[in-house]
Amino acid sequence: MWRDATNANMNFISKIFSKLIPERHLTNSNSGMTFDKMFEELGAFEYDDTGFTIHYEDFIKRLAWSDITQLNVYKVDQFTIDRIDMEIVYGDKAFTISEELPGWYQFVLKTKEIFPTIPKDWDIKIIQPAFVTNYTTIYEKTKLDK
Numbered sequence: 001m002w003r004d005a006t007n008a009n010m011n012f013i014s015k016i017f018s019k020l021i022p023e024r025h026l027t028n029s030n031s032g033m034t035f036d037k038m039f040e041e042l043g044a045f046e047y048d049d050t051g052f053t054i055h056y057e058d059f060i061k062r063l064a065w066s067d068i069t070q071l072n073v074y075k076v077d078q079f080t081i082d083r084i085d086m087e088i089v090y091g092d093k094a095f096t097i098s099e100e101l102p103g104w105y106q107f108v109l110k111t112k113e114i115f116p117t118i119p120k121d122w123d124i125k126i127i128q129p130a131f132v133t134n135y136t137t138i139y140e141k142t143k144l145d146k
Contacts, residue, residue, distance in 0.1 A: 043103020047110065056101060063090060065114050071139040073122060077131045084126060115139045 033041070044056035051064035070089035075082040076098075084099045086108075097104070112118050118138045119125070126134045 038102070039105045041103060042106055044101055045103040045107055045110075052107070052110070054097070054101075061095060063088070067091070068115075068139070069141040070137060071111060071115070071118070072135065072137050073126055074133050074135040075126060075131075077133075082127070082131060084123070111139070 044054050046053045046055070050066070051062065053062045054060065067090040068088060069091060070087075072087040072089070073084060074087075075084055085096050086098070087094050087096045097107070101107075108123055112120055122136065122138045126136060
């Protein structure tokens with residue numbers, strides 16, 4: 001009987017703390033996967049012939065490749081490390097994804113395939129120098145683009 005009361009109290013305390021401490025979402029940095037596995041996975045992305053869909057946490061977005069008007073990349077200084085972010089602009093709207101998003105690496109490869117004007121080495125060049133934003137537009141839709 002004493003054990004049942006202790007277990008009930010522990011369950012009650014666990015429920016309270018689980019509401020106070022937010023659940024840690026799965027990202028590239030805490031997935032526990034090897035780099036090779038992270039590099040290969042599609043993660044939050046689904047692709048088809050005309051575009052992609054992102055499903056991550058409460059965010060769901062479907063976008064056609066042809067709707068993208070600009071891709072901007074930059075680094076965010078997080079004191080001990082930098083994080084690479086990509087702003088995806090479509091018309092007068094935009095959203096940002098980061099290298100923490102599962103499927104990031106395959107998305108970067110896919111953008112280089114879809115938009116041949118994107119510099120193939122932007123993701124290598126942006127990392128230097130450390131702790132500098134290095135804001136760069138890697139793609140801008142022209143009238144010649146579909």
